[in-house]
Amino acid sequence: MKVAILGTGxxxxxxxxxxxxxxxxxxxxxxxxSNTMENTESDAFGNPPISAWLKATPxxxxxxxxxxxxxxxxxxxxxxxxxxALDCLETVGDSLLNNRVMIDISNPLDxxxxxxxxxxxxxxxxxxxxxxxxxxxLKVVKTLNTMSNPVMVSPSELGSEHTVFMSGNDEDAxxxxxxxxxxxxxNENQIFDLGDITTARGTxxxxxxxxxxxxxxxxxxxxxxxxxxx
Amino acid sequence: MKVAILGTGxxxxxxxxxxxxxxxxxxxxxxxxSNTMENTESDAFGNPPISAWLKATPxxxxxxxxxxxxxxxxxxxxxxxxxxALDCLETVGDSLLNNRVMIDISNPLDxxxxxxxxxxxxxxxxxxxxxxxxxxxLKVVKTLNTMSNPVMVSPSELGSEHTVFMSGNDEDAxxxxxxxxxxxxxNENQIFDLGDITTARGTxxxxxxxxxxxxxxxxxxxxxxxxxxx
Numbered sequence: 141m142k143v144a145i146l147g148t149g150x151x152x153x154x155x156x157x158x159x160x161x162x163x164x165x166x167x168x169x170x171x172x173x174s175n176t177m178e179n180t181e182s183d184a185f186g187n188p189p190i191s192a193w194l195k196a197t198p199x200x201x202x203x204x205x206x207x208x209x210x211x212x213x214x215x216x217x218x219x220x221x222x223x224x225a226l227d228c229l230e231t232v233g234d235s236l237l238n239n240r241v242m243i244d245i246s247n248p249l250d251x252x253x254x255x256x257x258x259x260x261x262x263x264x265x266x267x268x269x270x271x272x273x274x275x276x277x278l279k280v281v282k283t284l285n286t287m288s289n290p291v292m293v294s295p296s297e298l299g300s301e302h303t304v305f306m307s308g309n310d311e312d313a314x315x316x317x318x319x320x321x322x323x324x325x326x327n328e329n330q331i332f333d334l335g336d337i338t339t340a341r342g343t344x345x346x347x348x349x350x351x352x353x354x355x356x357x358x359x360x361x362x363x364x365x366x367x368x369x370x
Numbered sequence: 371m372k373v374a375i376l377g378t379g380x381x382x383x384x385x386x387x388x389x390x391x392x393x394x395x396x397x398x399x400x401x402x403x404s405n406t407m408e409n410t411e412s413d414a415f416g417n418p419p420i421s422a423w424l425k426a427t428p429x430x431x432x433x434x435x436x437x438x439x440x441x442x443x444x445x446x447x448x449x450x451x452x453x454x455a456l457d458c459l460e461t462v463g464d465s466l467l468n469n470r471v472m473i474d475i476s477n478p479l480d481x482x483x484x485x486x487x488x489x490x491x492x493x494x495x496x497x498x499x500x501x502x503x504x505x506x507x508l509k510v511v512k513t514l515n516t517m518s519n520p521v522m523v524s525p526s527e528l529g530s531e532h533t534v535f536m537s538g539n540d541e542d543a544x545x546x547x548x549x550x551x552x553x554x555x556x557n558e559n560q561i562f563d564l565g566d567i568t569t570a571r572g573t574x575x576x577x578x579x580x581x582x583x584x585x586x587x588x589x590x591x592x593x594x595x596x597x598x599x600x
Contacts, residue, residue, distance in 0.1 A: 262493050263578070301531065302597040305579075334582050342579030348493070349535075349572030352564050353596060361599035366583060367532040369591035 144212025169208025268340030288360030374442025399438025498570030518590030
């Protein structure tokens with residue numbers, strides 16, 4: 141597959157490395173590729189900038205958002221911060237987004253009042269719904285947004301008793317995305333389809349609990365399991 | 371123990387039956403006991419009114435909120451709807467609430483726009499925090515609010531791999547509440563202390579996800595398990 145990854149933060153990096161390891165061609169999108177390559181500082185969580193990895197991995201292209209979506213023609217992986225989510229898609233534009241499948245991992249985290257962040261949209265709306273409403277022909281599938289990067293791409297680290305949720309309006313797109321999740325190591329039983337994109341409200345609102353658990357356990361290696369009586 | 375249960379809905383009923391079965395004395399509080407006894411209609415979920423059970427269980431007293439808290443001197447179990455939570459406590463008053471331990475199971479569900487409900491407070495505040503802020507000397511422990519009534523009182527129905535969260539400012543009160551949870555069948559490893567009462571924001575905001583899972587699985591017998599890599 142040719143895959144566009146939008147976002148160069150720790151989520152984008154983890155997904156880029158995983159998807160590259162699965163022998164797909166990836167095009168990483170950023171607002172300004174030369175600025176991104178010049179950035180050599182770690183982020184607030186101590187994650188190294190993507191520039192170091194890209195310099196050592198010449199087969200991966202860092203391009204602007206629009207070029208990434210043009211070239212990554214089979215799948216879009218949306219790993220932007222919530223704050224910049226809609227801006228990013230505006231630079232891509234409707235025509236390139238129509239009929240495309242997009243895995244939306246973004247959460248509307250607002251760090252403006254410190255840690256833990258609040259949500260910039262919640263309860264009566266969600267970021268997933270806002271993206272879907274703005275681009276009605278884009279096939280948004282919200283998933284993977286309820287866990288840390290290492291768990292997203294290495295689910296077996298926690299065994300098989302934990303859940304990845306999925307929300308989206310397009311059934312075929314969800315089937316495609318489930319296949320991508322399986323290629324990451326998720327098994328069918330771990331994937332829970334919540335329903336249409338309005339259910340993204342549920343998973344985005346899990347973040348406040350995730351953040352408080354993270355503060356207690358001090359490891360990214362945890363996730364929620366849906367235990368249903370059989 | 372002498373236990374006050376505030377609220378006669380399905381949560382209050384499930385807790386009343388469980389606590390009675392553990393040989394404690396219970397005092398169920400309602401706004402107007404004679405009105406409650408006259409109500410013979412099932413609720414929106416098909417649960418029978420508490421009057422039927424009370425008529426068959428003469429050892430249990432149905433009294434007004436204030437009397438319940440006066441007589442249930444060892445523990446308050448708060449099982450009111452979010453809408454009436456603060457009103458209920460106002461009828462009890464500060465002096466009776468000071469230094470008491472209260473298990474707060476309430477969620478700020480707002481059904482005014484239909485199903486699924488939204489939250490009347492979330493993100494930057496929580497109902498647990500509002501109650502604690504209004505009654506600073508009341509020892510509020512938010513717990514059990516992330517699951518159905520049958521799971522609250524019969525956790526073994528789902529095995530032992532699922533979690534009950536706890537939030538509160540008073541460490542001793544949390545120890546007491548953990549003992550109550552254990553008497554319901556929870557084991558130590560299932561009880562996850564998130565921290566102070568501000569963490570109630572996390573568990574109350576789990577409700578939108580809980581509601582959407584419930585809509586899919588159509589059974590109250592499910593819960594979330596916190597899977598942490600050991």
